[in-house]
Amino acid sequence: DTEVTQTPKHLVMGMTNKKSLKCEQHMGHRAMYWYKQKAKKPPELMFVYSYEKLSINESVPSRFSPECPNSSLLNLHLHALQPEDSALYLCASSQGWGVTGELFFGEGSRLTVL
C-alpha cells in the first residue's frame, strides 16, 4: 500500500462552520505534512509532524488546527475560515523528516469557503 488517502475530496463550508480534513497512510511513515495549493500556484507548506509531534508550523493562522492522533492519521480542523482560504489542501507523508525527503502525496481535498 503506497497510498495517502484524503477525505473528503470536496468540501464546501460557510465562514461560521467547523469542519475537518482527514489524511491516512499505512506505509509506516513517521513524517506527515499539510500543504496548501491555490490555483495555478505551487504547493506551500503549512505544517509538518514528525513522530506525531508538530515540528513545523509555517505561521499558519489559528483558524487552521492540525492534529496527529497516531502515526497513520493526520487531521486538519477548520474553523471560521475566510473565502481566501479556498484551495486544494494536500496531505503528504515521508519515511522520516530529514531523510531523502521523498514525499508521497494524497489526491487532495478541494475546499471552497463561501
Add this chain to the structure above:
Amino acid sequence: GEDVEQSLFLSVREGDSSVINCTYTDSSSTYLYWYKQEPGAGLQLLTYIFSNMDMKQDQRLTVLLNKKDKHLSLRIADTQTGDSAIYFCAERREYGNKLVFGAGTILRVKS
C-alpha cells in the same frame, strides 16, 4: 531571491523530447526533485537527484544538475500525450529542512 523559478509553459509534439528547466536558490540544497501533477490530482514524484550528482537517468527521464549555476533540467524522451501535466521542481533546503516548490511548468503535448 527566495523563489525557485521555472518557465510557465511548454508545448511539444508527440514523440519529440521535452526539456523543462528550473533555477533554484539554495546552494546547500541536498536533494532536488521533479513532481508531476495531473488535473485534479495530487503530486507524483517522478525522480530526484542528490546534489553531488550531475546526471540521473530513469527510463525516459533524464535529470541534469549544474550546481555552479543552480540549474536543474528534466528531459522527457519520446513525449506522449499522457505526459501532459504540470511539472514542479523542488529543492530541499538545508535550513528548516523544507521542500520548496517552483511555480510549475505546464507541459502540453500535441498529437
